[in-house]
Amino acid sequence: MLPLTYRPVPVALTIAGSDSGGGAGIQADLRTFAFNQVHGTSAITCVTAQNTMAVTRVDVLSPEAVIAQIEAVAEDIGFDAVKTGMLPNAEIILAVAQTVQKNNLQTLVVDPVMVSRAGARLIDEDAISTLKTHLIPHALILTPNRYEAEILSDQSIETLQDMKAVAIAIHQLGSQSVLIKGGGCTGDLQGTDVWFDGQQLEVLKADPVPTPNTHGTGCTLSAAIAAQLALSQPPLNAVKAAKDYITQALHHALQIGQGPGPVGHWFPLIQAAPLPPVTE
Numbered sequence: 001m002l003p004l005t006y007r008p009v010p011v012a013l014t015i016a017g018s019d020s021g022g023g024a025g026i027q028a029d030l031r032t033f034a035f036n037q038v039h040g041t042s043a044i045t046c047v048t049a050q051n052t053m054a055v056t057r058v059d060v061l062s063p064e065a066v067i068a069q070i071e072a073v074a075e076d077i078g079f080d081a082v083k084t085g086m087l088p089n090a091e092i093i094l095a096v097a098q099t100v101q102k103n104n105l106q107t108l109v110v111d112p113v114m115v116s117r118a119g120a121r122l123i124d125e126d127a128i129s130t131l132k133t134h135l136i137p138h139a140l141i142l143t144p145n146r147y148e149a150e151i152l153s154d155q156s157i158e159t160l161q162d163m164k165a166v167a168i169a170i171h172q173l174g175s176q177s178v179l180i181k182g183g184g185c186t187g188d189l190q191g192t193d194v195w196f197d198g199q200q201l202e203v204l205k206a207d208p209v210p211t212p213n214t215h216g217t218g219c220t221l222s223a224a225i226a227a228q229l230a231l232s233q234p235p236l237n238a239v240k241a242a243k244d245y246i247t248q249a250l251h252h253a254l255q256i257g258q259g260p261g262p263v264g265h266w267f268p269l270i271q272a273a274p275l276p277p278v279t280e
C-alpha cells in the first residue's frame, strides 16, 4: 500500500465568504472538504462579522484580491472541483466568471448564496442579474435554496410540483444541472430536494430532521458535492453522497450560540469513538 504522503490527493477550491461564527461560508466548506478526505483550498471574497443570530458587518475584498488567490492555487496546486458561495457584488462575480473560463473549469458547483438562513441579505441587487447571465451558465451543478430559486425563476414554491416546475425553469439559465433544496420548505418537503439535468428529474428525499440548528446547511451541501466531484463521482452520485453527508451533519448539529447553531461535521469521529458522557 502506498504511504498517504505519496498518494494522489484530490483537491477542491471554495470561493466564498468568511463566517466569524464558524458555521457557514469558508469555515463550513473547508471542514466539509476535510471530512470528505479532499484537500481544501480557498479564495476568500469577503469577511463577515457573523454569529448564530445576525450578520453585523461585511468587508468585501477587491476582485483582484479574489483572483490572485484563485490563480495562486491554480498555478501550483491545481484543483479537481470548485464551488462558489457568497460572491457579494457584480464585480467579483464577473472576475470569478472570467477566471473560470480562462482555466477551462468543468467541475463547478455554484451555490447562488443571496440570503442567509436567518434572512440576512448577503449580496447586492445587481449582483443577482450578473450571477444569472455570467456565472450560472458555467455551472455543472447549481444549488439554489427555496428563496433563491423563487428569485431566479420569479415563481413561488409551496409544493413538490412547484419545486419540479422551478427546477425545469431554472435549468433554462444554462447550468448543466440544478438542485432545488427544500430546507426552507415546511412539513415533509423540508428534507426534499429536486434534481434536473435536462433529461432526468429526480426527487431526493430525507426525513426532516427536527433541529433548530441549521446554520451552514447549504454551504455544507455544496462543498460536499464539490468534494465528491473531486473524488471523481459523476454529478448525480456526488449529489446523493452529499445529501447523506448533510443529513448526518443535521443529526449531529451543535447547540452553540443563542440562534440557530451550525450543523455538526464530527459524526464519523463520534461514530468511531463515542464522546464521554457530559458531567454536570
Ligand SMILES: Nc1ncnc2c1ncn2[C@@H]1O[C@H](COP(=O)(O)OP(=O)(O)O)[C@@H](O)[C@H]1O
Binding pocket: 117, 144, 145, 146, 181, 182, 183, 184, 190, 191, 192, 193, 206, 207, 208, 209, 210, 211, 214, 216, 217, 218, 219, 221, 243, 246, 247, 250
Ligand atoms: N430540517 C432539515 N431536515 C432534513 N434536511 C434538511 C433540513 N434542513 C435542510 N435540509 C437539507 O439541507 C440541504 C441544504 O438545504 P437548505 O437548508 O435549503 O439550504 P440553504 O442553507 O442554502 O438555505 C438540503 O439537502 C435540504 O434538504
Ligand SMILES: Cc1ncc(COP(=O)(O)O)c(N)n1
Binding pocket: 016, 017, 018, 019, 024, 025, 026, 048, 050, 085, 086, 113, 115, 116, 117, 214, 215, 216, 217, 218, 219, 220
Ligand atoms: C459567509 C457566509 N456564506 C454563506 C452563508 C449562508 O449560510 P447557509 O448555508 O446557512 O445558507 C452565510 N450565512 N455566511
